[in-house]
Amino acid sequence: MKAAAFIEPGKVEIHEVPKPSVSKPNEAVIRIVRACVCGSDLWWYRGLAPREKDSLVGHEAIGIVEEVGSEVTNVAVGDFVIAPFTHGCGHCAACLAGFDGNCLNAPAGGSAYQAEYLLFNNADWALVKVPGDPKSFSDEMLNSLLSLADVMATGYHAAVSAEVKTGDTVVVMGDGAVGLCGIIGAKLLGAKRIIAMSRHADRQKLATEFGATDIIAERGDEAVARVMELTDGGADAVLECVGTEQSVDTAVKVGRPGAVVGRVGVPQKSDMNTNNLFWRNIGLRGGIASVTTYDKSVLLNAVLSGKIEPGKVFTQSFALDDIQSAYEAMDQRTAIKSLVKVSTL
The missing domain is CATH 3.90.180.10 (Medium-chain alcohol dehydrogenases, catalytic domain)
Structure with missing residues (x-):
């Protein structure tokens, strides 16, 4: 064969x-x-x-x-x-x-x-x-x-791991297929507002079609600032669907105190600084769907x-x-x- x-x-x-x-x-x-x-x-x-x-x-x-x-x-x-x-x-x-x-x-x-x-x-x-x-x-x-x-199950796993519930504001890190499916997953679980982090026009269009209410093209500290402008102190749940160091770092920073990050992006680095989670009571879970x-x-x-x-x-x-x-x-x-x-x- x-x-x-x-x-x-x-x-x-x-x-x-x-x-x-x-x-x-x-x-x-x-x-x-x-x-x-x-x-x-x-x-x-x-x-x-x-x-x-x-x-x-x-x-x-x-x-x-x-x-x-x-x-x-x-x-x-x-x-x-x-x-x-x-x-x-x-x-x-x-x-x-x-x-x-x-x-x-x-x-x-x-x-x-x-x-x-x-x-x-x-x-x-x-x-x-x-x-x-x-x-x-x-x-x-x-x-x-x-x-x-x-891919759809993995995007959904990000939303489930982030404990998305009815009425939540959700940030989705990543505009690849998993991130886009994460938007679908967040909507299935009842998210009211879904902020997609994307800088590519074709992916922004599909993100909106799938249920994203807002698009943020900035990255790093600028992205964090934009999320804080759009929300009341940060998102209730964050879907990390990339796996890079920058994506994970941003995901931790854009959640409100007590938020949960659902991580499904294959990790690029084997370690991360969990102290940032501690000081803001941010939860982190996720893995293989x-x-x-x-x-x-x-x-x-x-x-x-x-x-x-x-x-x-x-x-x-x-x-x-x-x-x-x-x-x-x-x-x-x-x-x-x-x-x-x-x-x-």
């Missing part, structure tokens, strides 16, 4: 590799219909994070179940499914607490979704079955369903009902053979998020 592989910083290419098959009772093989490139993929693509040469890449996809192990009963061959990157087992302490992104039985790695077929672990619980005939879904609906494999939990409880129904349309973050589409161009579009910011069409339904 064809699969995308990392070669060196700035270069990915398609390799021919063996098609996977089920060897364990809780596995499934999925024929990928659509995949995509994630902002976190850019860390190793840009050489900012280590990655082994020739390793297969990608962690977001939707597709059709082609084979299942003997213990997989919740999905069957022919089912249309969302394949979360998290592979939660559904029964460990983390999954039972609603944190399947930290599943204690999740496999190491699990990154090979930008391919024609995917071997999926913990398939019985982690896969999210989509009801209905997938051939009847529009391209727009398929795109939104794809977003539930990671609970994709299966959120999809099954809230997000899948919200997409199928048309309540949210997170698939709009996909602004360019590519064939699997053009995977290099898909990465370049994200790297050069000509695409908010690159869609990869792999096969037809």
